């Protein structure tokens with residue numbers, strides 16, 4: 001799929017075959033075997049990967065995923081996709097991804113720490129603040145990042161916070177990182193509403209998923225943008241109130257009972273119903289491939305802001321485009337996270353800490369500019385926003401490769 005997307009964008013801009021050939025291959029792929037002493041005294045060997053797709057525009061950047069289904073092919077595709085994401089936002093960074101084949105849910109905290117440090121040691125010669133800067137992804141978070149920073153710093157004899165982002169604020173993390181993805185979604189949705197002549201303050205919103213991205217998006221859209229969040233959901237189902245949900249109360253309910261579905265002041269709906277509600281804005285913020293050729297035709301939202309990665313299948317994309325639904329693609333809509341990761345890296349290199357206001361203001365400027373860059377390309381080439389975002393990204397990376405040249 002990653003290669004198909006590259007080919008599609010390349011065709012729009014008549015990209016030279018030579019450059020396409022370069023971009024079709026990751027620059028470096030590393031596989032490491034990680035022996036870890038488990039709590040029962042036995043040694044277990046885990047397999048880890050780091051794939052560095054492109055550093056044409058800056059140090060490689062991309063998360064580290066812990067999951068039983070991690071494979072080299074998956075990490076490879078995600079690495080290429082990171083190259084496009086950083087390029088769409090015009091960040092001076094490249095693209096990479098890492099992963100370890102493991103089931104963290106069945107491991108103790110001590111086992112996970114030993115695995116994480118061994119992985120950091122194994123890839124320490126190919127990461128670094130000016131070479132490759134990893135970050136969290138599925139089932140990794142601030143604590144894992146702190147361990148990796150610590151291991152790398154010990155190996156190098158000095159503290160090096162800029163080797164990784166997504167750290168706890170106490171050890172060099174950035175303010176605003178936690179809700180940055182959701183804030184980015186809200187910013188681009190508001191921009192899209194302006195283009196379509198929808199009043200932001202009157203817009204109705206349905207959000208699938210009430211985790212980090214979904215719940216923070218609901219809070220920011222309702223409290224800062226004055227939008228009416230009428231439906232939210234989690235893995236147990238959804239809730240709907242046409243007059244708008246009190247997001248603070250729904251959050252409290254989720255904390256208390258573990259699900260939004262026990263919230264009293266709303267009617268229960270299914271996750272499928274939520275996707276086809278008559279709303280202005282739909283934010284898928286849970287799983288991939290939830291909007292397919294089976295339900296795309298029934299979608300009534302005017303704007304889809306992709307909080308999740310890959311929520312729309314290519315077949316559904318085509319149907320939505322024909323229907324005139326304005327889809328803000330994941331590589332643009334959910335890139336607030338990598339943008340504030342970039343801010344974290346810059347702060348680390350300068351040994352500064354920016355205020356939350358400064359972080360949020362700079363995030364808004366970047367997201368608004370990127371949204372408009374992509375929008376202008378979609379008009380220029382008469383393509384959907386997803387193709388436009390890829391075209392912009394591929395052009396920027398291709399230009400960097402051409403200017404730098406091939407050597408030796």
Ligand code: NAD
Pocket residue numbers: 181208209210211212213214233234235236271285286287288307308309334335337
């Ligand atoms: P999370 O684990 O915090 O939340 C996921 C939510 O989805 C939970 O509320 C869960 O109940 C819900 N969910 C699970 N299965 C569901 C189902 N079958 N139907 C409906 N809801 C279901 O994860 P997150 O960090 O919020 O990430 C959500 C999506 O956003 C993922 O696709 C992720 O890759 C993407 N994303 C996250 C970030 C970030 O900064 N956290 C950045 C970019 C993209």
